[in-house]
Amino acid sequence: MxxxxxxxxxxxxxxxxxxxxxxxxDPVAEFGSDVLNxxxxxxxxxxxxxxxxxxxxxxxxxxxxxxxxxxxxxxxxSGASYDVLVPSDYMIERLIKENKLQPLDREVVNNLxxxxxxxxxxxxxxDNTYSVPYLWQTVGIVYDTTKIDPAEMEEQGWSAFLNPxxxxxVYMYDSERDAFMVALKALGYSANTDDPDELxxxxxxxxxxxxxxxxxxxxxxxIDAMANGEKWMAxxxxxxxxxxxxxxEDMGYLAPKEGTNISIDAMVIPANATNPxxxxxFIRYILEYDASLRISEEVGYASxxxxxxxxxxxxxxxxxxxxxxxxxxxxDLDEHYIDIPESLRSQYSSMWIKVKLHE
Amino acid sequence: MKSFFRMSYPYLLWIAxxxxxxxxxxxxxxxxxxxxxxxxxxxxxxxxxxxxxDATFMRVLFTSLRIALLTTVFCILIGYPAALFMASLPERKxxxxxxxxxxxxxxxMLLKTYAWRGILMNFDLESEARVFIGMVYDxxxxxxxxxxxxxxxxxxxLLTAAxxxxxxxxxxxxxxxxxxxxxxxxxxxxxxxxPAVSSFVIPKLLGGGDYVLIGNLIEIYFLxxxxxxxxxxxxxxxxxxxxxxxxxTKKLDRNAQEG
Numbered sequence: 001m002x003x004x005x006x007x008x009x010x011x012x013x014x015x016x017x018x019x020x021x022x023x024x025x026d027p028v029a030e031f032g033s034d035v036l037n038x039x040x041x042x043x044x045x046x047x048x049x050x051x052x053x054x055x056x057x058x059x060x061x062x063x064x065x066x067x068x069x070x071x072x073x074x075x076x077x078s079g080a081s082y083d084v085l086v087p088s089d090y091m092i093e094r095l096i097k098e099n100k101l102q103p104l105d106r107e108v109v110n111n112l113x114x115x116x117x118x119x120x121x122x123x124x125x126x127d128n129t130y131s132v133p134y135l136w137q138t139v140g141i142v143y144d145t146t147k148i149d150p151a152e153m154e155e156q157g158w159s160a161f162l163n164p165x166x167x168x169x170v171y172m173y174d175s176e177r178d179a180f181m182v183a184l185k186a187l188g189y190s191a192n193t194d195d196p197d198e199l200x201x202x203x204x205x206x207x208x209x210x211x212x213x214x215x216x217x218x219x220x221x222x223i224d225a226m227a228n229g230e231k232w233m234a235x236x237x238x239x240x241x242x243x244x245x246x247x248x249e250d251m252g253y254l255a256p257k258e259g260t261n262i263s264i265d266a267m268v269i270p271a272n273a274t275n276p277x278x279x280x281x282f283i284r285y286i287l288e289y290d291a292s293l294r295i296s297e298e299v300g301y302a303s304x305x306x307x308x309x310x311x312x313x314x315x316x317x318x319x320x321x322x323x324x325x326x327x328x329x330x331x332d333l334d335e336h337y338i339d340i341p342e343s344l345r346s347q348y349s350s351m352w353i354k355v356k357l358h359e
Numbered sequence: 360m361k362s363f364f365r366m367s368y369p370y371l372l373w374i375a376x377x378x379x380x381x382x383x384x385x386x387x388x389x390x391x392x393x394x395x396x397x398x399x400x401x402x403x404x405x406x407x408x409x410x411x412x413d414a415t416f417m418r419v420l421f422t423s424l425r426i427a428l429l430t431t432v433f434c435i436l437i438g439y440p441a442a443l444f445m446a447s448l449p450e451r452k453x454x455x456x457x458x459x460x461x462x463x464x465x466x467x468m469l470l471k472t473y474a475w476r477g478i479l480m481n482f483d484l485e486s487e488a489r490v491f492i493g494m495v496y497d498x499x500x501x502x503x504x505x506x507x508x509x510x511x512x513x514x515x516x517l518l519t520a521a522x523x524x525x526x527x528x529x530x531x532x533x534x535x536x537x538x539x540x541x542x543x544x545x546x547x548x549x550x551x552x553x554p555a556v557s558s559f560v561i562p563k564l565l566g567g568g569d570y571v572l573i574g575n576l577i578e579i580y581f582l583x584x585x586x587x588x589x590x591x592x593x594x595x596x597x598x599x600x601x602x603x604x605x606x607x608t609k610k611l612d613r614n615a616q617e618g
Contacts, residue, residue: 070582174568176583217568342393346586349579354415356569 027058031278034059038282039075039082041265042067044135046298049291056285059278076100081272083279086134089264090337093124097339101130102271108280114287116306118329119264123336131266132283133304135239135296138262138327138334139178140255142226142241143233150252153233157256158186160233161209171222171234172215176348177337178261179206179355182235185258185333192338199347206355217356226251237263239301241324246300253324259333264304302327382598388591406592416576420596423573426487427556430494434502434551435544437495442506442543443536453511460500468497472564479565486570493565494555502547509543510536541615549608553601573597 027034038050042065050061064082066072069091076085076095087095095101106112112128119133141160143153147169153160161170161182172179181191183202193199209215218225223240225231227247236244241253267286269279285291289307296303297318302325303309309326312319319325328334389407391400410416445456463471472493479489513536521531559574566572571579573593580590 068582070585073585074582172568219568342585346580346584346589349584349586350413350415353419353571353576353579357415357418357571358569359415359418 033275036278037062037082038084040086046294083273083275090339094339105280109284114305116309119304131268133266135301136264137238138255139260142236145252147232157258162212164212167213169232170213170215173235174217176352181261191335203351238324242300255328262334385591389595406589430555431552438502442503446510486566489565490562493561498551501550505547506543509540513539545612
């Protein structure tokens with residue numbers, strides 16, 4: 001085993017010596033350690049970006065995956081140490097509140113001008129003290145334009161989920177928060193409400209939906225299923241919708257008129273990070289044009305880099321003419337999620353189970 | 360004797376750290392409400408009353424018990440004839456059969472379940488039917504092996520004696536083979552019913568979002584809701600069910616051995 005590591009180290013050194021950095025560059029002297037622990041969502045990066053970063057800075061990136069903000073949070077609570085995390089907006093709000101993040105080094109992260117209009121001045125961290133947006137998205141409806149007329153779809157908005165004509169042809173994303181967001185928005189309430197009457201009304205709305213369209217409650221399998229045109233409409237994240245639309249030209253995307261959720265996943269450095277210096281360098285690197293382009297093109301979620309966003313949706317871009325790629329920005333009725341207390345989340349769960357079990 | 364007792368220390372330490380301590384933590388969570396500090400918590404039974412007063416949760420509990428029972432019964436119905444057949448083969452073939460039977464266990468259960476998902480999604484089945492097929496498939500080998508072991512170690516002379524005394528094959532089976540294989544059936548039940556009632560991957564992958572068993576309920580409250588108190592209460596209720604059914608099968612086993 002020792003020999004293996006020695007050989008590996010030698011190979012790394014050989015590869016690195018071909019790199020662009022000065023000959024006397026030593027990552028350990030520079031950053032204190034040449035290892036960076038990154039914790040990100042699954043299927044949310046172009047691996048080449050990590051390899052390039054490793055080569056350029058002669059470091060090693062440990063890349064681990066989570067599948068929900070809550071999973072990431074639980075892991076963090078259990079004492080795991082990471083250098084860069086990519087949670088969503090409301091989770092960042094909670095992490096800031098609980099003093100679990102450290103401020104960015106703005107001398108290093110000096111390229112915030114790259115940020116797109118839609119991801120500036122965000123409520124949870126208005127001047128980017130702690131976070132730099134990574135990718136962003138809206139929640140919306142992917143629908144088969146050969147089955148449902150686009151004008152009709154636009155007219156209906158969220159209430160399409162109550163239209164019995166679509167019964168048996170609907171996918172509902174199995175996520176409490178998003179399902180309740182749909183109902184609350186359809187009823188004209190805020191997605192972040194804690195008013196018991198509004199929540200009860202949303203609960204009734206969802207039960208009606210269950211009766212009216214008999215949806216299949218799914219998670220990520222919805223992506224392939226809609227790309228294959230298996231049902232007429234589905235609740236999806238715009239980033240996944242961009243992929244579906246690029247696979248199946250019959251599909252359309254709608255961010256309903258009643259407003260929806262805009263969510264932002266952003267890079268942060270936890271307070272207990274072991275290599276914050278390198279973490280800052282990594283964050284700057286990701287926000288640069290090259291890395292941002294690769295990531296957004298691969299994943300289909302909207303880039304936080306303005307130039308990339310414009311280019312990918314432009315005439316020759318990978319997502320030209322794709323309605324789902326660029327999230328609707330600046331629409332008054334759209335909201336970010338705020339962090340809600342545990343009692344409310346538990347209530348969401350209890351009500352959502354009843355909806356799914358048809359009770 | 361004393362020195363042998365000392366050898367169990369590592370095991371006792373293991374139990375204390377990884378079984379007793381977590382159980383105590385679950386108990387503490389289940390009996391408190393969130394927002395309590397480590398030193399200021401107040402005991403409450405509201406997590407349990409919430410569970411038992413809600414028709415939905417009771418139905419989930421009932422569904423879990425029903426599907427576990429159904430799985431166990433079917434495993435016996437399919438597994439018993441299979442075990443009987445295996446025991447009737449020459450010894451060397453029996454070894455091969457046991458090997459063949461355990462072969463699928465070398466593959467990770469998650470992979471097998473995903474494979475079933477690919478197969479079953481092509482058919483228009485109720486979610487419960489899909490979960491049931493997946494569970495029977497997964498737990499059947501445990502049942503067959505237990506019953507087969509019980510039958511195989513039976514003294515063959517007993518059968519000859521029964522024939523000598525004029526019993527036909529059916530009567531021999533009823534009076535000799537079946538009673539002697541009961542311990543095998545009972546350990547088979549333990550190995551099938553308990554994991555089936557707490558199963559959560561199979562219903563999650565094969566059942567779909569609208570099929571919730573008690574294992575899934577625990578996951579939802581821990582991960583989605585972050586309500587560790589209620590999640591712990593459900594875990595505790597499930598642990599009690601498991602202990603109760605272990606006690607019941609043990610009692611059954613003792614009765615069978617006495618009778």
